[in-house]
């Protein structure tokens with residue numbers, strides 16, 4: 001039973017951080033606890049930290065679990081959301097086939113709903129962020145990897161086995177660089193933060209001149225953030241690399257526009273903080289490559305909820321079940 005007048009207990013379980021929050025019906029974070037996951041210490045340690053984090057946020061607000069409508073958990077990983085099982089997670093290597101829904105419900109006595117973090121972010125932006133009012137929305141997170149979430153007619157599209165929305169793994173260049181997924185030339189291998197850093201490192205190793213050379217003691221430690229910083233200093237190489245990532249991102253977005261004809265494409269993740277220098281040239285590519293009417297219809301915007309999109313989306317996933 002999901003109660004309409006109660007807040008949601010939301011958790012964002014990541015490889016680096018665990019965050020627990022009390023979130024109001026209006027999608028506002030009332031209280032939050034942040035702590036490191038310490039995944040290297042193993043499953044039991046992380047589960048204990050997860051419950052400690054929830055206890056802390058409950059104490060902060062002097063609330064009991066009975067006062068919530070339910071628990072929403074966003075996790076980077078492969079989920080069997082119907083059965084509430086976390087099948088696997090790239091960031092939590094010893095979490096395999098964990099019945100997390102049951103574990104949470106047994107311990108806290110509250111209905112619990114699991115959702116993939118990119119899907120959560122899509123729901124968060126749709127209900128409370130940059131996509132308010134749009135029935136058809138695609139969310140793209142451009143970070144160390146690229147993930148996505150698809151909302152069709154106000155509902156999250158999960159596919160037949162729950163794995164839909166892997167937009168980072170559409171092939172953009174059949175002969176492109178190897179992707180983490182094993183394929184070649186995926187959007188993720190060409191336009192993610194990892195791809196930007198890789199290009200910078202390779203080009204500097206090949207002798208290109210750039211302020212990036214002096215930004216890190218060791219060239220292999222250069223990050224996408226460094227490249228963005230160098231680009232703002234008018235560094236030619238950094239600007240070239242971002243222009244290439246933006247070009248590939250634009251091709252990916254043109255595919256999304258042609259396939260989904262969305263009202264809004266929301267771009268989140270660390271790379272979106274580059275703002276105009278990444279997104280504006282990508283929009284031009286969309287205009288050139290996608291069909292005219294859907295390209296005109298689709299607003300391409302930055303995430304409004306930023307780093308909170310996942311945890312607010314975990315709450316939206318619970319709130320959306322009230323109707």
Ligand SMILES: [Zn+2]
Nearest residue numbers: 169179181186
């Ligand atoms: Zn891939």
